[in-house]
Amino acid sequence: MPDGEDIPHLVDLQEEPDVELLTARDSNHNQYWLYTRSNPDTAQIITYEEKESITNSSYNGKKPIKVIVHGWNNDGNANVNRMVKTAILDTLDANVIVVDWKRLASSNYVSASNGIPAVGDHLGHFLTWLIDTAGGDWNEVHLIGFSLGAHAVGIAGRTTKRKPARVTALDPAGPLWVGNPHALNTSSAHYVEAIHTDGGFLGMSEALAHADFFPNSGKHPQPGCWISTCSHSRSYRLFASSIYTDHFVAKRCNDTTEAHNNQCNGSEFNMGNCDINKRGSGIYGLSTERKWPF
Template identity: 50%
Template sequence: MPDGDGTLHLVDLHAPVDEEYLNTRNGANNAYWLFTRQNPTNRDILVNGNANSIRNSNYRGNRPTKVIVHGWSSSGTSSLNPMITSQFLHAGDFNVIVVDWSRAASGAYTTSVRAVPDVGRHLASFLTFLFQTAGGNWNNLHLVGHSLGAHIVGNAGRAAPSLPVRVTGMDPAGPQWGGNANALNARSGVFVESIHTDGGRLGIMDPISDADFYPNGGTNPQPGCRTSDCSHGRAYEFFASSVRTNHLVGRRCNNLQQARDVQCSGAALNMGNMILGKRGNGLFGMRTQAAWPF
């Protein structure tokens, strides 16, 4: 499996969970980094329970808030975070919060999987404190997560006192998540979408959200990719591009096989983008180009 920089690691999916590791590396270790148009590259560090860390930052409660969560063996500095952050700040005046859960994400894959619900619950607790301290609300919140991070934002949405208005899963992690009650699902937000790019391998293939997008069939190889890890990462590249241009349009499919075959011709729904009021239901297929902006 790839880490946040695309380096491959051999993973034992039957390795026992390291309970001792989880006792010291869990959601309480989450770090929250704020980026705004006032500080687009230099993070403000927000601390759960520390009101001064929020009041002394560039956070503004009247702005929409975007939250980005990385996947396994990654961190807040992994490539998806600056890529998506820069596109959000180019497109609008947002609070962009990058969640660094690298302490729990750096264990064996099976152990990091077990950490996901706790990391999500702590994220929900932090956002509750943030809104209570400095303003903001769940109807102005968009949670975005890649791989294991997709399941984290799913857990955060379900743990929140009110559903976030939008949740986006970018190729939600597949191994150990089929039939898992802790996986991202349509109950995680008012509108939940998933972008599937390596379904059946590193990502989930089955539809799990209100709207499930299957660009280029939803599987490896994606155009321009030769490997599964490249296809897995395409999901966040597609999303980042869509934030800037909103040009990736899916067509509704009658079933999953149509989505696999990219033979969908139903109603249109744009994939990704930053629109908080986005709504839609069903499976959507589309083709993209092999390189940015796809």
């Protein structure tokens, strides 16, 4: 499994979880890092149930809310956060909230995976408190998660006071999550989108959203990738690129078999972008290039 810089690490899926960590009173207390166009590079920490942390920040309830959640062995400074946050602020005047859940994320994979329900639940309660306290429009809330973070935002969307407008799942984690009742599903937002790039290994190959995209068959190797971790992280690189130019035109597939064989020729629907009003459904395939902007 990859860390925050896409370096692979050997994982034992039979390893015992860290029960002490999972049951610690503050084990689900995420950190919330706010970035806006006023502070695009230096995070402002918003602390749950501390109103002063909002009033002393650049948060503006009249602007859209974009939330990014990293995966295992990552933290708030992970590459996924940097790339997606920068792309959003370069193209949209928004509140970007990066969720840092490094205490659990830096534990073994089994522990981190078992802790995802608490991470997502806490995020859902945080967003409800934030909007109730400082304003915000649920129709302008977009949750974005990579790998384990994809399931965390799915849980958050099912926990919030009102349903978010959109969830984007970037290669949702596969190990320990196929058939998991806490996994991402279509009840997490009005529109749930998944981008699959390493299906069957680090990511899920199953369709689980309103719209599921399978670029380059949705599995390893993605063009220009030699190791699976590169294919896994390709999901957020494609998404970041799509925010700038929205150029990934996918075609509808009859089923996942067509998607996995990149043989889709149906109606067109764009993959990615940050359009909060985006709506659609189905399974889609497309081809991309080897290098940025792909």
